[in-house]
Amino acid sequence: MNFKKTIFLWAVTALVTTGGAFAQVKKKTAAPAARKTAAGGKQQAKAAAPNVLTIDPNVKTGKLPNGLTYYIRANSQPKGKAQLVLVNKVGSVIETDAQRGLANFIQHMAFKGTRDFSKSQLNSYLTKLGNPFGPDTSAFTTYDETVYQIAVPADAKELNNGFNLLANWAARITFDPAAVNTEKDLLAAKAAAGGTADDRLQLQTLPVVLNSQYGNRLPIGTESAIKTFTAATAKGFYTEWYRPDLQAIVAVGDFDPKQVEEMIRNNFGTLKNPVPEKPLPQYTTPATPGTTVKVVTEKGFPYTLFQIIVKHPQTIVKTPSDILQSIRINIFNQIIGARITDLTKIPSAPITYGQSSYTEFTGKQDVFSTVAATNGPQGLEAAVKAVTSELERARKFGFTITELERAKQSALERMSGEYSAKNNIPSGNFAGAYEHNFLTKQAIPGIDYEYNYYVNNIGKISVEEMNALAARLITDQNRVILLEAPDAEKDKLPSEQTLLKWMTEASNGLTAYVDESETPFMATRPKSGQVAALKTDSVIGVANVTLNNGVKVILKPTRFAQNQILISAYSPGGTSLASDQDFVSANFAAQVIGNSGVGSFNQTQVVKMMRDKSFSITPYIGDVTQGVSGYSVPGDLESAMQMLNLYFTNPRKDADVWQSYISKAKAGLTRSKYDPAVIYQDTVQAVLNGYAPRAMPLTEEQLNAASLDKAYSFFKDRFADASNFTFTFTGNFTVNEIVPYIATYLGSLPASHNAETFKNLGLRPPAGQITKTVYKGTNDKATIQLIYNGSYDFNEANNIQLDGLEEILNIRLVDSLKEGNGIYSPNVQVSYVKNPEGRYKVTIGFLADANNVDKAVATMVGEINKIKQNGPVSKDVQLFIARDARNRQAQFKQNSFWEVSLNTTSQNQQDPDKLLTRIQELSQVTDQSIKDTANKYLGNNLIKAILMPEKK
Incomplete structure (x- = not known):
């Protein structure tokens, strides 16, 4: 269950933004989470007031004659790229009652055209750069600011183009009357709809928490105010508040700061402040007694x-x-x-x-x-x-x-x-x-x-x-x-x-907190196993180790992150080996055992023992595999290895933990009755898995029949034979440093050499076209998924073509489906698996006006058919190739990429050296290959899943 947005509504975030259909909460990225000051600051070497912190000398700051502030820093992460940001010190809090929603409206109008960029040119330019197009992805509005941000190549031409775009957003939005009318209708409808249940709760609680002007200035605005907006209204607010003395340009990237400073002067130095300048209103939130x-x-x-x-x-x-x-x-x-x-x-x-x-x-x-x-x-x-x-x-x-x-x-x-x-x-x-x-x-x-x-x-x-x-x-x-x-x-x-x-x-009868002393997870180390074989793959910098108990280990030493070692392991089997009758018990097994402590320590003790440590080891049992995932800082690796060993050799079962999970699950069943999204996704999953009993929504009867003993027995059985497991370690270590830990804590694991594998239970959707409509909730937008699916020959040649199709469909659907046709937020996701059998899914999700669903679906299918009939636009293919190549180059320097990729290639019996040839293999992606791929995979096996508001 993902509580993040709702639960951190007040506690973790500092700003309410309009990054979506309604107000969202946006976490500030100004500083690392560990502290309030910023990890990178900026300051020119100049005198500061006594005791006042000076700015980081690696940052060049300045102010143009017109009052515009700038920050410039050379930084090569990522190499050859630059982050450019326009910050406007204006947000929704300064709006009058008649202007509510206007700051956010102007942010949206920035993407409808400027003096030097038409809407189509903006779309093309941002898409080419790899920046998502749209007011909700490259910009946001909060109570106190409106920010526009783009990432550009760091060569002089692209930097100057990027600054030109920011200057256009800063002072040259055109406010075409037709575009104004279209956009205000869209935003008025969003404001009227009230957003999600989370959003509607905000409307009730914000005036209490923000008992001031802030409490009545959600950036989304009000329907009544938005409907009155005209081009003149918007331009008046824009001229008054989008002005150099309230703006800053931030440029950080792989460039020459002196050259960038000159570009900022050339692009922004001519911007003028209005005469007279209106003082920026300042609002605070008064304290409330009691x-x-x-x-x-x-x-x-x-x-x-x-x-x-x-x-x-x-x-x-x-x-x-x-x-x-x-x-x-x-x-x-x-x-x-x-x-x-x-x-x-x-x-x-x-x-x-x-x-x-x-x-x-x-x-x-x-x-x-x-x-x-x-x-x-x-x-x-x-x-x-x-x-x-x-x-x-x-x-x-x-x-x-x-x-x-x-x-x-x-x-x-x-x-x-x-x-x-x-x-x-x-x-x-x-x-x-x-x-x-x-x-x-x-x-x-x-x-x-x-x-x-x-x-x-x-x-x-x-x-x-x-x-x-x-x-x-x-x-x-x-x-x-x-x-x-x-x-x-x-x-x-x-x-x-x-x-x-x-x-x-x-508050009554409390006693002081007692902090329990720490002890190691193991009083003595287990008897070490031996390394039976160690082979080095110099192509990708990997060592492959086989221990004498049959355990296989993939080691990828890196220096990408000084304090990180990623850990994973898998073995074939998973819940596919559980009967339908025992499936619920088996499905709970890893969660419950993983939270019941290890060895002689219960979970409460384990939690306290780990307070001063930075590692995590989590067992899992999936559909067709079981294993562990985790991480550790180098200094805590032995503790992590001890815990890992104990999950195999001495897992614990705790009746109280089991009962707590069952109670939570029952409470979840009650909550799910009110959650349209859960009911909808339960329906989708049931169809995708052919209505198999284990794919149907959980019931209270199943929970009552589940058993801790069966769960514990299934867990022990899944982790009884270490010879079937492959472990992967990626991060800051050397092979010589880590091998003794591996030999001791993995080489000592029990092994019966049974060579067990998973079962194919045939969980696949029925063939042909299926339509499922769920009526739940009050949102005036329908949620729609078109899910193409079928059998799949899993190999890199097919995978890369489906990846290309995913990217190109996303580009085309966003570009082709113009606003005003009742279709919103189209998104395409492709997935493919080898085990237990080759299957693929192409999921096209979008929102539509509830009274326009049939037309929206027909429109979307029509756009897909265009690609099937005519092929893609060549520039979209080249964009995918360029973007995918850039992404792969960046991924080569990420521990997470290597950890996931080495684990996946091992599971799918692929050659890991091919991870380095992906960029060369992109030449196989052509206009014709994408057309062929679309026709091959976007066929007659289609699930249409629709979530509609309840019938009144």
Whole structure:
């Protein structure tokens, strides 16, 4: 279950944007998550006020005579590319009631044409560059800013073209009246629809959390205001607020800064400010005494969420002492976050998800926010009391010295990792930091300064300081309590007074937190196995090791990330070897056993033992394989290997954990009744798997029949024979360093040499054309998937052609389906598998007006038929070839690419050396080959799956 957007609505994000049909939450990229200051700053060497942090000397900043600010930094990650950003210090908060939605509207109009770029030219140019076209992908609007961003090749011609486009967005949008009318109708309809259930909840809660101008200025605006917009209205707002003294240009990339500075002067120096200049309005969010409680429900919202939000004055890092305070806050977040997250990992967990942190927030304020998801109304009291107890425990008793020292070490390790990787920081990260500096004056002293400051000062932080910080941040003043739930649960929810009563009760009778001591996972190392064979593949820099128990290991040493080793393993089998009767038990096995601890340690102990470590080992059992996935920093590799060994040799079963999973699953069944997306996808999966019993939605009867003993037995059976397993290690190690760990912890695993494999259960959709329509929810847009599928000869020649078809369909559908035809957000995804049998899927997903579904489907199929009949546009084929080649070159420097690719080629019995020949094989992709591929795979086996609003 993905809670990310909903649960982090307040706690993790700082800005509400309009990156989609309605307001979304967009996380700031200004700084690494570990701290509030930026990893890369920028500053020219010039005098600063006493104690004020100077700007990173690697960044050139300046201001043109017209007031436009610029930031320039040379950076070769990625090589030959540059990130260009236009930041406008104007967002929705400055709109009047009659202008609500206008800032976002102007952002959309920027893609409808400018003085030097027509809409079609914009589309062609951005697509050619590999930038997604559209106002929701290359730009965003928040309360306080509107940002446009593109990535361009770093040669002089393309850089100048990119700056010209940003200058056109900065001052030369044309506001064609016909385009204005079309766009305002689209945005008015989106505002009227109210968006998703999440969005509609925001409309209820924002005025409470943002009790100011911010609370009534969602960037999406209002239908009534948007309908009044004219070209003159938009141009007036644009002229008034899109002006050089409120704008910044950020350029980071593989270029000569002096040359780029001259380009900025030439492209932006002629821009003029309006006369007279209107002062930019400034809004803040006033503090509210005491606690405000809000219980809200929404039809279609699938979760029960409890949130505590404590608002604090905004803090901006400007001085060294501010950095020290940001380190304290980082440590606070680690400790309190771990305590809340631990509540999800204990047997009979009172919450299914939990997070807690202090962070920057919208409305010129910071918040300490704690959020928890519960098992519906029945688990709410326990959840509220558990979360409140932990917060109150921290407020009253503070933290332990051992917690503090672990957090210090963890923070220092993260900083050291960032410092070690400072030459690999992507340009986009720097650009986000400089954007943030322009908007808030947040310091950007640079990674060298920050690293040295951390090393020299983190040891000074005392437990008394941390306890005082906890007492200040965790308070019942200026506090908001939110309870959000499905509308169907309204009658089962507590009142606001009951919520406060539960919280008061939870604050009584508390004792200080006890931090358990750590011990290794294994008291003694197992008897080491032996390396039977070691062969080096010099073509791709891989060592292939076979141990004397039959275990096979693929080693790929790299220096791409100093603090990363990726770990994976697989063996054929999976749940295909479980009977239909035992499938539910088998399907839960890895989740439950993987959260029941290992060896002699229960999960609660394991969680605490890992507090000062940075690794993860997770067992899995898929449809046709079982294995593990994980990662480790080099210093924790032995601990990771011990845990991995124990999952094979001494897994634990815990009845409380099993019961907790079953209870959560039952609660999930209840929630899914209200979630249109879940019901829709359940239907799609049922069809795709031929209505096989194990592909049908889970029932309470199946959960009641499931058994921990069967799950545990199935898990042990799947991991009983290590000789069938292949392990892959990718990252910062040498072969000589890692072989002793492999011999000890993998060479000692049991092996029976049974050469087991998976079963082909024939889970495939019926042949021919199938239409399934689900009526659920109230969204006025229909969700549609056209799924072409069939048998497939899995090989690289076919794979590369399907990859090309995917890219070209995406380009064509976005370009051909003009706005105003009732079709939105087309997206094409291709997948193909070899096991248990060769199958492919081409899924074309899009939204359509609910009253226009038949026409929309016919239009989409018509566009597909054009490619089948006429072939692709040649430039689209060449674009795919160029983009795929660029991507592969970039992937060669990513651990994740090698980890996944080496694992996959091993499973599919492919030659891994061919990973290097992909770029040469792109020559096989031609206009004719794509036409042939379209005709071969976009045939009569077609599933049309449609989600419609409920009939009234």
